[in-house]
Amino acid sequence: MKALPVVTVLLIAAIGGTGYWYLNQRVPVGNPDTYQGYVDGNLLQVGPEISGRITLLSVDEGSSVRAGELLIQLDDTMQQAQVELAAARLEEARARLRLAQAQRRRPEEIRILEAAVKQAEAALEVSKSEYERVRQLYEQRVVPKARLDVAKGALDRDKARLEEARRQLETARLPARAEEINAAWASVRAAEAQLQEAKTQLRYTRVEAPASGMVQEVFFRPGEIVRAGQPVLSILPPGNLKIRFYVPEPERPRFRQGDLVSIACDGCPDGMKARITFISRDVEYTPPVIFSPQERAKLVFRMEAKPIGEAARLGLGQPVDVHPLAGKGK
Numbered sequence: 001m002k003a004l005p006v007v008t009v010l011l012i013a014a015i016g017g018t019g020y021w022y023l024n025q026r027v028p029v030g031n032p033d034t035y036q037g038y039v040d041g042n043l044l045q046v047g048p049e050i051s052g053r054i055t056l057l058s059v060d061e062g063s064s065v066r067a068g069e070l071l072i073q074l075d076d077t078m079q080q081a082q083v084e085l086a087a088a089r090l091e092e093a094r095a096r097l098r099l100a101q102a103q104r105r106r107p108e109e110i111r112i113l114e115a116a117v118k119q120a121e122a123a124l125e126v127s128k129s130e131y132e133r134v135r136q137l138y139e140q141r142v143v144p145k146a147r148l149d150v151a152k153g154a155l156d157r158d159k160a161r162l163e164e165a166r167r168q169l170e171t172a173r174l175p176a177r178a179e180e181i182n183a184a185w186a187s188v189r190a191a192e193a194q195l196q197e198a199k200t201q202l203r204y205t206r207v208e209a210p211a212s213g214m215v216q217e218v219f220f221r222p223g224e225i226v227r228a229g230q231p232v233l234s235i236l237p238p239g240n241l242k243i244r245f246y247v248p249e250p251e252r253p254r255f256r257q258g259d260l261v262s263i264a265c266d267g268c269p270d271g272m273k274a275r276i277t278f279i280s281r282d283v284e285y286t287p288p289v290i291f292s293p294q295e296r297a298k299l300v301f302r303m304e305a306k307p308i309g310e311a312a313r314l315g316l317g318q319p320v321d322v323h324p325l326a327g328k329g330k
Helices: 003-026 077-102 107-139 145-173 178-203 249-254 309-313
Strands: 035-041 044-046 052-057 070-074 206-208 213-218 233-236 241-248 260-264 272-283 300-308 319-324
Touching (some): 077 178, 107 145, 249 300, 300 309
Antiparallel strands (some): 213 233
């Protein structure tokens, strides 16, 4: 009588083990008709190319924008001043060019340049004397090497200034004066480039929409300072919406890029579709050991599909169910 409970326990264990083996062998892994996913999108991060304070933000979250529409205006006081300064320098350079082309140097100008040469020569003599004095003190270890370096730098500087003054005097005495005219042309071109740069910096204070779409999020408001390249808002163009879903490893061969899939969600109309545009080559999760079909089901492949028609109205983050379609490629 005491052996009966033992036999009963063994029988129950055998039945349970058989049932566990049967279920593991016969029950399919996952649901072959429905795959979980959600709505995702490639957002455009929009911000200025220069740093500054926001003075105008013409849109808010949920606003529809058109490509080229003004979104952000930065304080442009400094950039306006730079444009005016560059324009004045350009006019000055052009005036110097006209003067160089119209007449030769007057005697008074020659005398000024001669005086500049004499001044540079005198300064060079002073620098030479100072350098020799400091060098002797350095050799006697009275002053440090840095003092000698400073004296040497002053000597080299005054040599260069004397050379520059002599060249200017020689140029002024040339009958043709072609070098001066060329220099004036170079100054004009440099001033034109500076003006163009200033105008470009002024344009950078205005940020326009790079594409049509809907504003998803605003990160900064008027009065705040943003750095160059820092996003102020994000835009989702309609063509950047996508469905992201995951397929278990055993079901991976059912899908190919270009196939159509059916999209379903709570409260959504029937018949929504999307076309697969991406199938990942890498799994999203890999268990330590793979032995059985049940373990292989833990491997999922990420896929993406572009919404078609009514499905393009879905919102970011919305959960969806994805179903494969017959005649998928059509």
